[in-house]
Structure formats: C-alpha cells, structure tokens
Amino acid sequence: MKWDEERLKILEELRSKGINPYPPKFNFSHTIKQIKNEADKLNKKSHEPFMHDISTVGRIGNIRRHGKAAFIDIFDEGERLQLYARVNELGEDRYNEFIHMVGRGDIIGVKGELFYTMKGELTLRINDYALLSKALIEPPDWSRLSPEFRYAHRYVDFLYNSNSRDLMITRFNVIQQIRTYLYNQGFMEVETPILQPVYGGALAKPFKTHVNALNEDWYLRISLELYLKRYIVGGFNKVFEIGKVFRNEDIDVTHNPEYTLLELYWAYADYKDIMNLTENLIKEVAKKVLKEPKIRKVMNGKEHEIDLEKPFNKITMYDALSNAIGKNIETVSDDELKRMLDEINQKPRGNLYIRGFMIEKLFDKLVADNIVDPTFILDYPIETTPLCKPHRSKSGLVERFELYAAGMELANAYSELNDPVLQDELFKKEMEMMRRGDEEAHPYDFDFVRALSYGMPPTGGVGIGIDRVVMLLTGVYSIKEIIPYPMISYKLVEEE
Secondary structure, three states: OOOOOHHHHHHHHHHHHHOOOOOOOOOOOOOHHHHHHHHHHHOOOOOOOOOEEEEEEEEEEEEEEEEEEEEEEEOOEEEEEEEEHHHHHHHHHHHHHHHHOOOOOOOEEEEEEEEOOOOOOOEEEEEEEEEEOOOOOOOOHHHHHHHHHHHOOOOHHHHHHHHHHHHHHHHHHHHHHHHHHHHHHHOOOOOOOEEEEEOOOOOOOOEEEEEEEOOEEEOOOOOHHHHHHHHHHHOEEEEEEEEEEEEOOOEEEEEOOOEEEEEEEEOOOOOHHHHHHHHHHHHHHHHHHHHEEEEEEOOOEEEEEOOOOOOEEEEHHHHHHHHHHHHOOOHHHHHHHHHHHHOOOOOHHHHHHHHHHHHHHHHHHHHHOOOOOOOOEEEEHHHHOOOEEEEOOOEEEEOOOOOOOOOOEEEEEEEEEOOOHHHHHHHHHHHHHHOOOOOOOOOOOHHHHHHHHHOOOOEEOOOOOOOHHHHHHOOOOOHHHHHOOOOOHHHHHOOO
C-alpha cells in the first residue's frame, strides 16, 4: 500500500508525543444536522456566541489559514459545518499542533460555541479538539475521478460526490417504502436460502460452489421463486422477500451479476391481480420518494418525460411485435421468423429455433428497448416459461406479463403453475433443451415438484428488479450508479 509519506511522518510524531491518532471513542453532544436545526429554531443570527458547550464530529474538507486563525470545513452524513480555530481560545501550542498535525480527510471531534460570521455563516468557534482518525491518503479531486475508480472505491465516491450519496439515499428509501407498502397490504417478509442444491426460478447461468461438509456442488440462487412458492404450499398466503440473486452473465449498463430482487407470491390471486398490485406499488413508492412524479430519462440520445401518475399501458406481446414489424405475427411462418432474426444477427434462446423462442427474441430486439412509458407486456408463448400457468382462453400462451419502462424490463409475473404433472412435463422439456445446448435451461427440481404434489393453491407472483426501479426513478443511465458496490474486475482495484 502506498501511503502519503508526509502523513506517515505526522503519524509517527503524534505517537511519539503519546497522542493516539485512532482513539476508541469520542463523546459529542450534537451531529452537524442537529446543530443546524437548533440554530435555525433559535434564529438569532448573532455575531456573538449564542450556544455554548457544543461538541460534534466530522471529516475535514478544507482548511483556510489567516495568520493565527483558521477556518475549517467539516462534513458528516452529507452536512457541512464551518469551524473557527484561533490562538486566543486554543493557545499557541494547541493551535500550532492543530495546524501541523491535522489535514484534509482527517476525522476530528471539536468542542466550542456557535456564532454567525459577518458574512452570516453559522460557525463553531472551537476551544478544544481531538484527532479521531488520521487519513493516510490525500483526498482526491472527485470531479476528476473516472467511473471505474468511483465504482472500485465507492467509499471515496460517497465521501466526496454528493450525487452518489443522494442516489444511495434514494435507493434505500425506495426499499423502505416497498416494505412499508407490502406490510400494509398484508404480506409477510420471509427468508429463503442463498445456497441451493438446485438453482431455479429463472432461465440463467448460475454461480457454482462446493459444499465440503456434504461433498456436493451447490449454487448461488438465481431467483427467490421456488422457495417462496414452498411457503405458499406450507400455508403462508402472502409472502415476499427482498434479496440478492446471482446470475453468471452480462455486465453492462442494465445488468450486474449480483443484483437485488423483490419477489412476492399471493395465494388465490392471478396475474391480473398482480398487475394491479405492481402498478400501485411503483406509483406509491414514487409518490413517497420523489418530489415530482415526472421523470426525465435519456434514451437513444433523446430526452423523454415519463409520467408515473398516468395509468400504465397494457398490450400483448403478439400485438406489440405485430405493430413493430407491420404485420400480424401469427401469420408469419417459422422460416420467415428465422430470416428476420438472421437479418438482425440474433439467435433465439439456446440457438433453438422454436417458434416461441423466436418470437420472444424478436420482441426483445425490436420492441423492448424502445418502450418509454410504463407498459405491461402480456401473454407470452408457452415455450418461454416453464413455471407459468397456461392461458385460460388463448391456446399456446401463458398468463404472464413483464413490465417495461425506459427501455428496461422492471418486473416479470405469472399466474403460477400449480399442476405437478404439467410441471414435471415442462421440467423434462427444459432438461432436453439443456442436453441440446441451452445453457440457461431450467434444471429439474424434484423437491419442488414434490411440494406441488401436496397441493399449491392458485397463486400470482412477481419479481421486480429493485436496481432498475431505482434507475427509473432517478433517471440514471447505468445500473452501476445505483448499486452500492457494483461488480468490476478486481485487477482494476489492485492496480490503483
């Protein structure tokens, strides 16, 4: 590790004087935010001290020296406070020690009295201080930090980039409001295992590990679905979980191999009930978190306004794709579907030119990326979804929707399949596709079929990508901006 040589010397000097540069504790009376709130309530604007014996803590951002006095900016939890240090209060030795020993990035505790400067700035005149943590790396100019540096060293980004800090606060508020909404709807928050003997609930490549005690290969979960459905079988009628899932796939502006997923399951409901719940949930969260329901989002170089107060659009996948190609997709032959995929250099799932897979891939490439306003895409080909109930009135389709907005998929929902015989059949088809080279095919989960065999009530379920919902609400372009610690190559970290 390369530390600042001058700061290392100061560290040694402090210790030689018996000063602990990393003390275990500092008692203080107020946070910076509390100081500001109390000063506002008093509303004295006095140039003379009006609050005494105030103590607080913060990280030094700037030091401006003026002879035998100095102004210091400290920051804590996104709040700034100006300090005033001078020889009169501290004495010659303590003042000189402060100026020499303490620098930008250091964390200090201070005690003193509040007043307003002639320029009207709230200031704490300090009569005592303590060094709480000596920084050994000079704080950077955050405006020049590359995105890669910011993602690799997120703590620096949070410290010196207020926009990144605000995005995280929004993220955590979104999660809190989602929980509150679901609690109020009667849902119970539950837990499911992260390590699983059979990964499932989605079509994805898993991360694999080995359990030494069992001498078995297990997997990081790719979904929360199959264990949450086991709760439904077990008599828990309204359950949800917000948790990390892991897919060994893309890293790009809308994908991260580790991401946060909300999944909920509602016994005796179907995908139409879930559709209403999903729309109401997102609208309620947006209302609680955002000051303005209209979001500005740049897509393909053009700025769009998305109004979350308007009713969400609804259209079937077949109608949406038909509109995009200018003809009824149901009249298009399999050979023509293949030709259309070849023209845009795309292959269907697993390179298997099955009709439903081809329609789904064409929709993904010709329609999904261009959806601006929140839109429910309904009724998918049956081949695409091994865990979904067949459509009650449309042959060859399943009762499924996905919610899209700003060119992103936000949610995926089903009327859940609860027929164990059909589930067995569909799992076997997935295993055949796996043998034919589809790396994302769903493995056969014997215990899940056993669970269904005990009887699962009609159920509606949905998975909602938390990260992408936050992207929508904040209007950001890259998923890395709203994931606290996104995945990047560790080689980049080591090379810093």
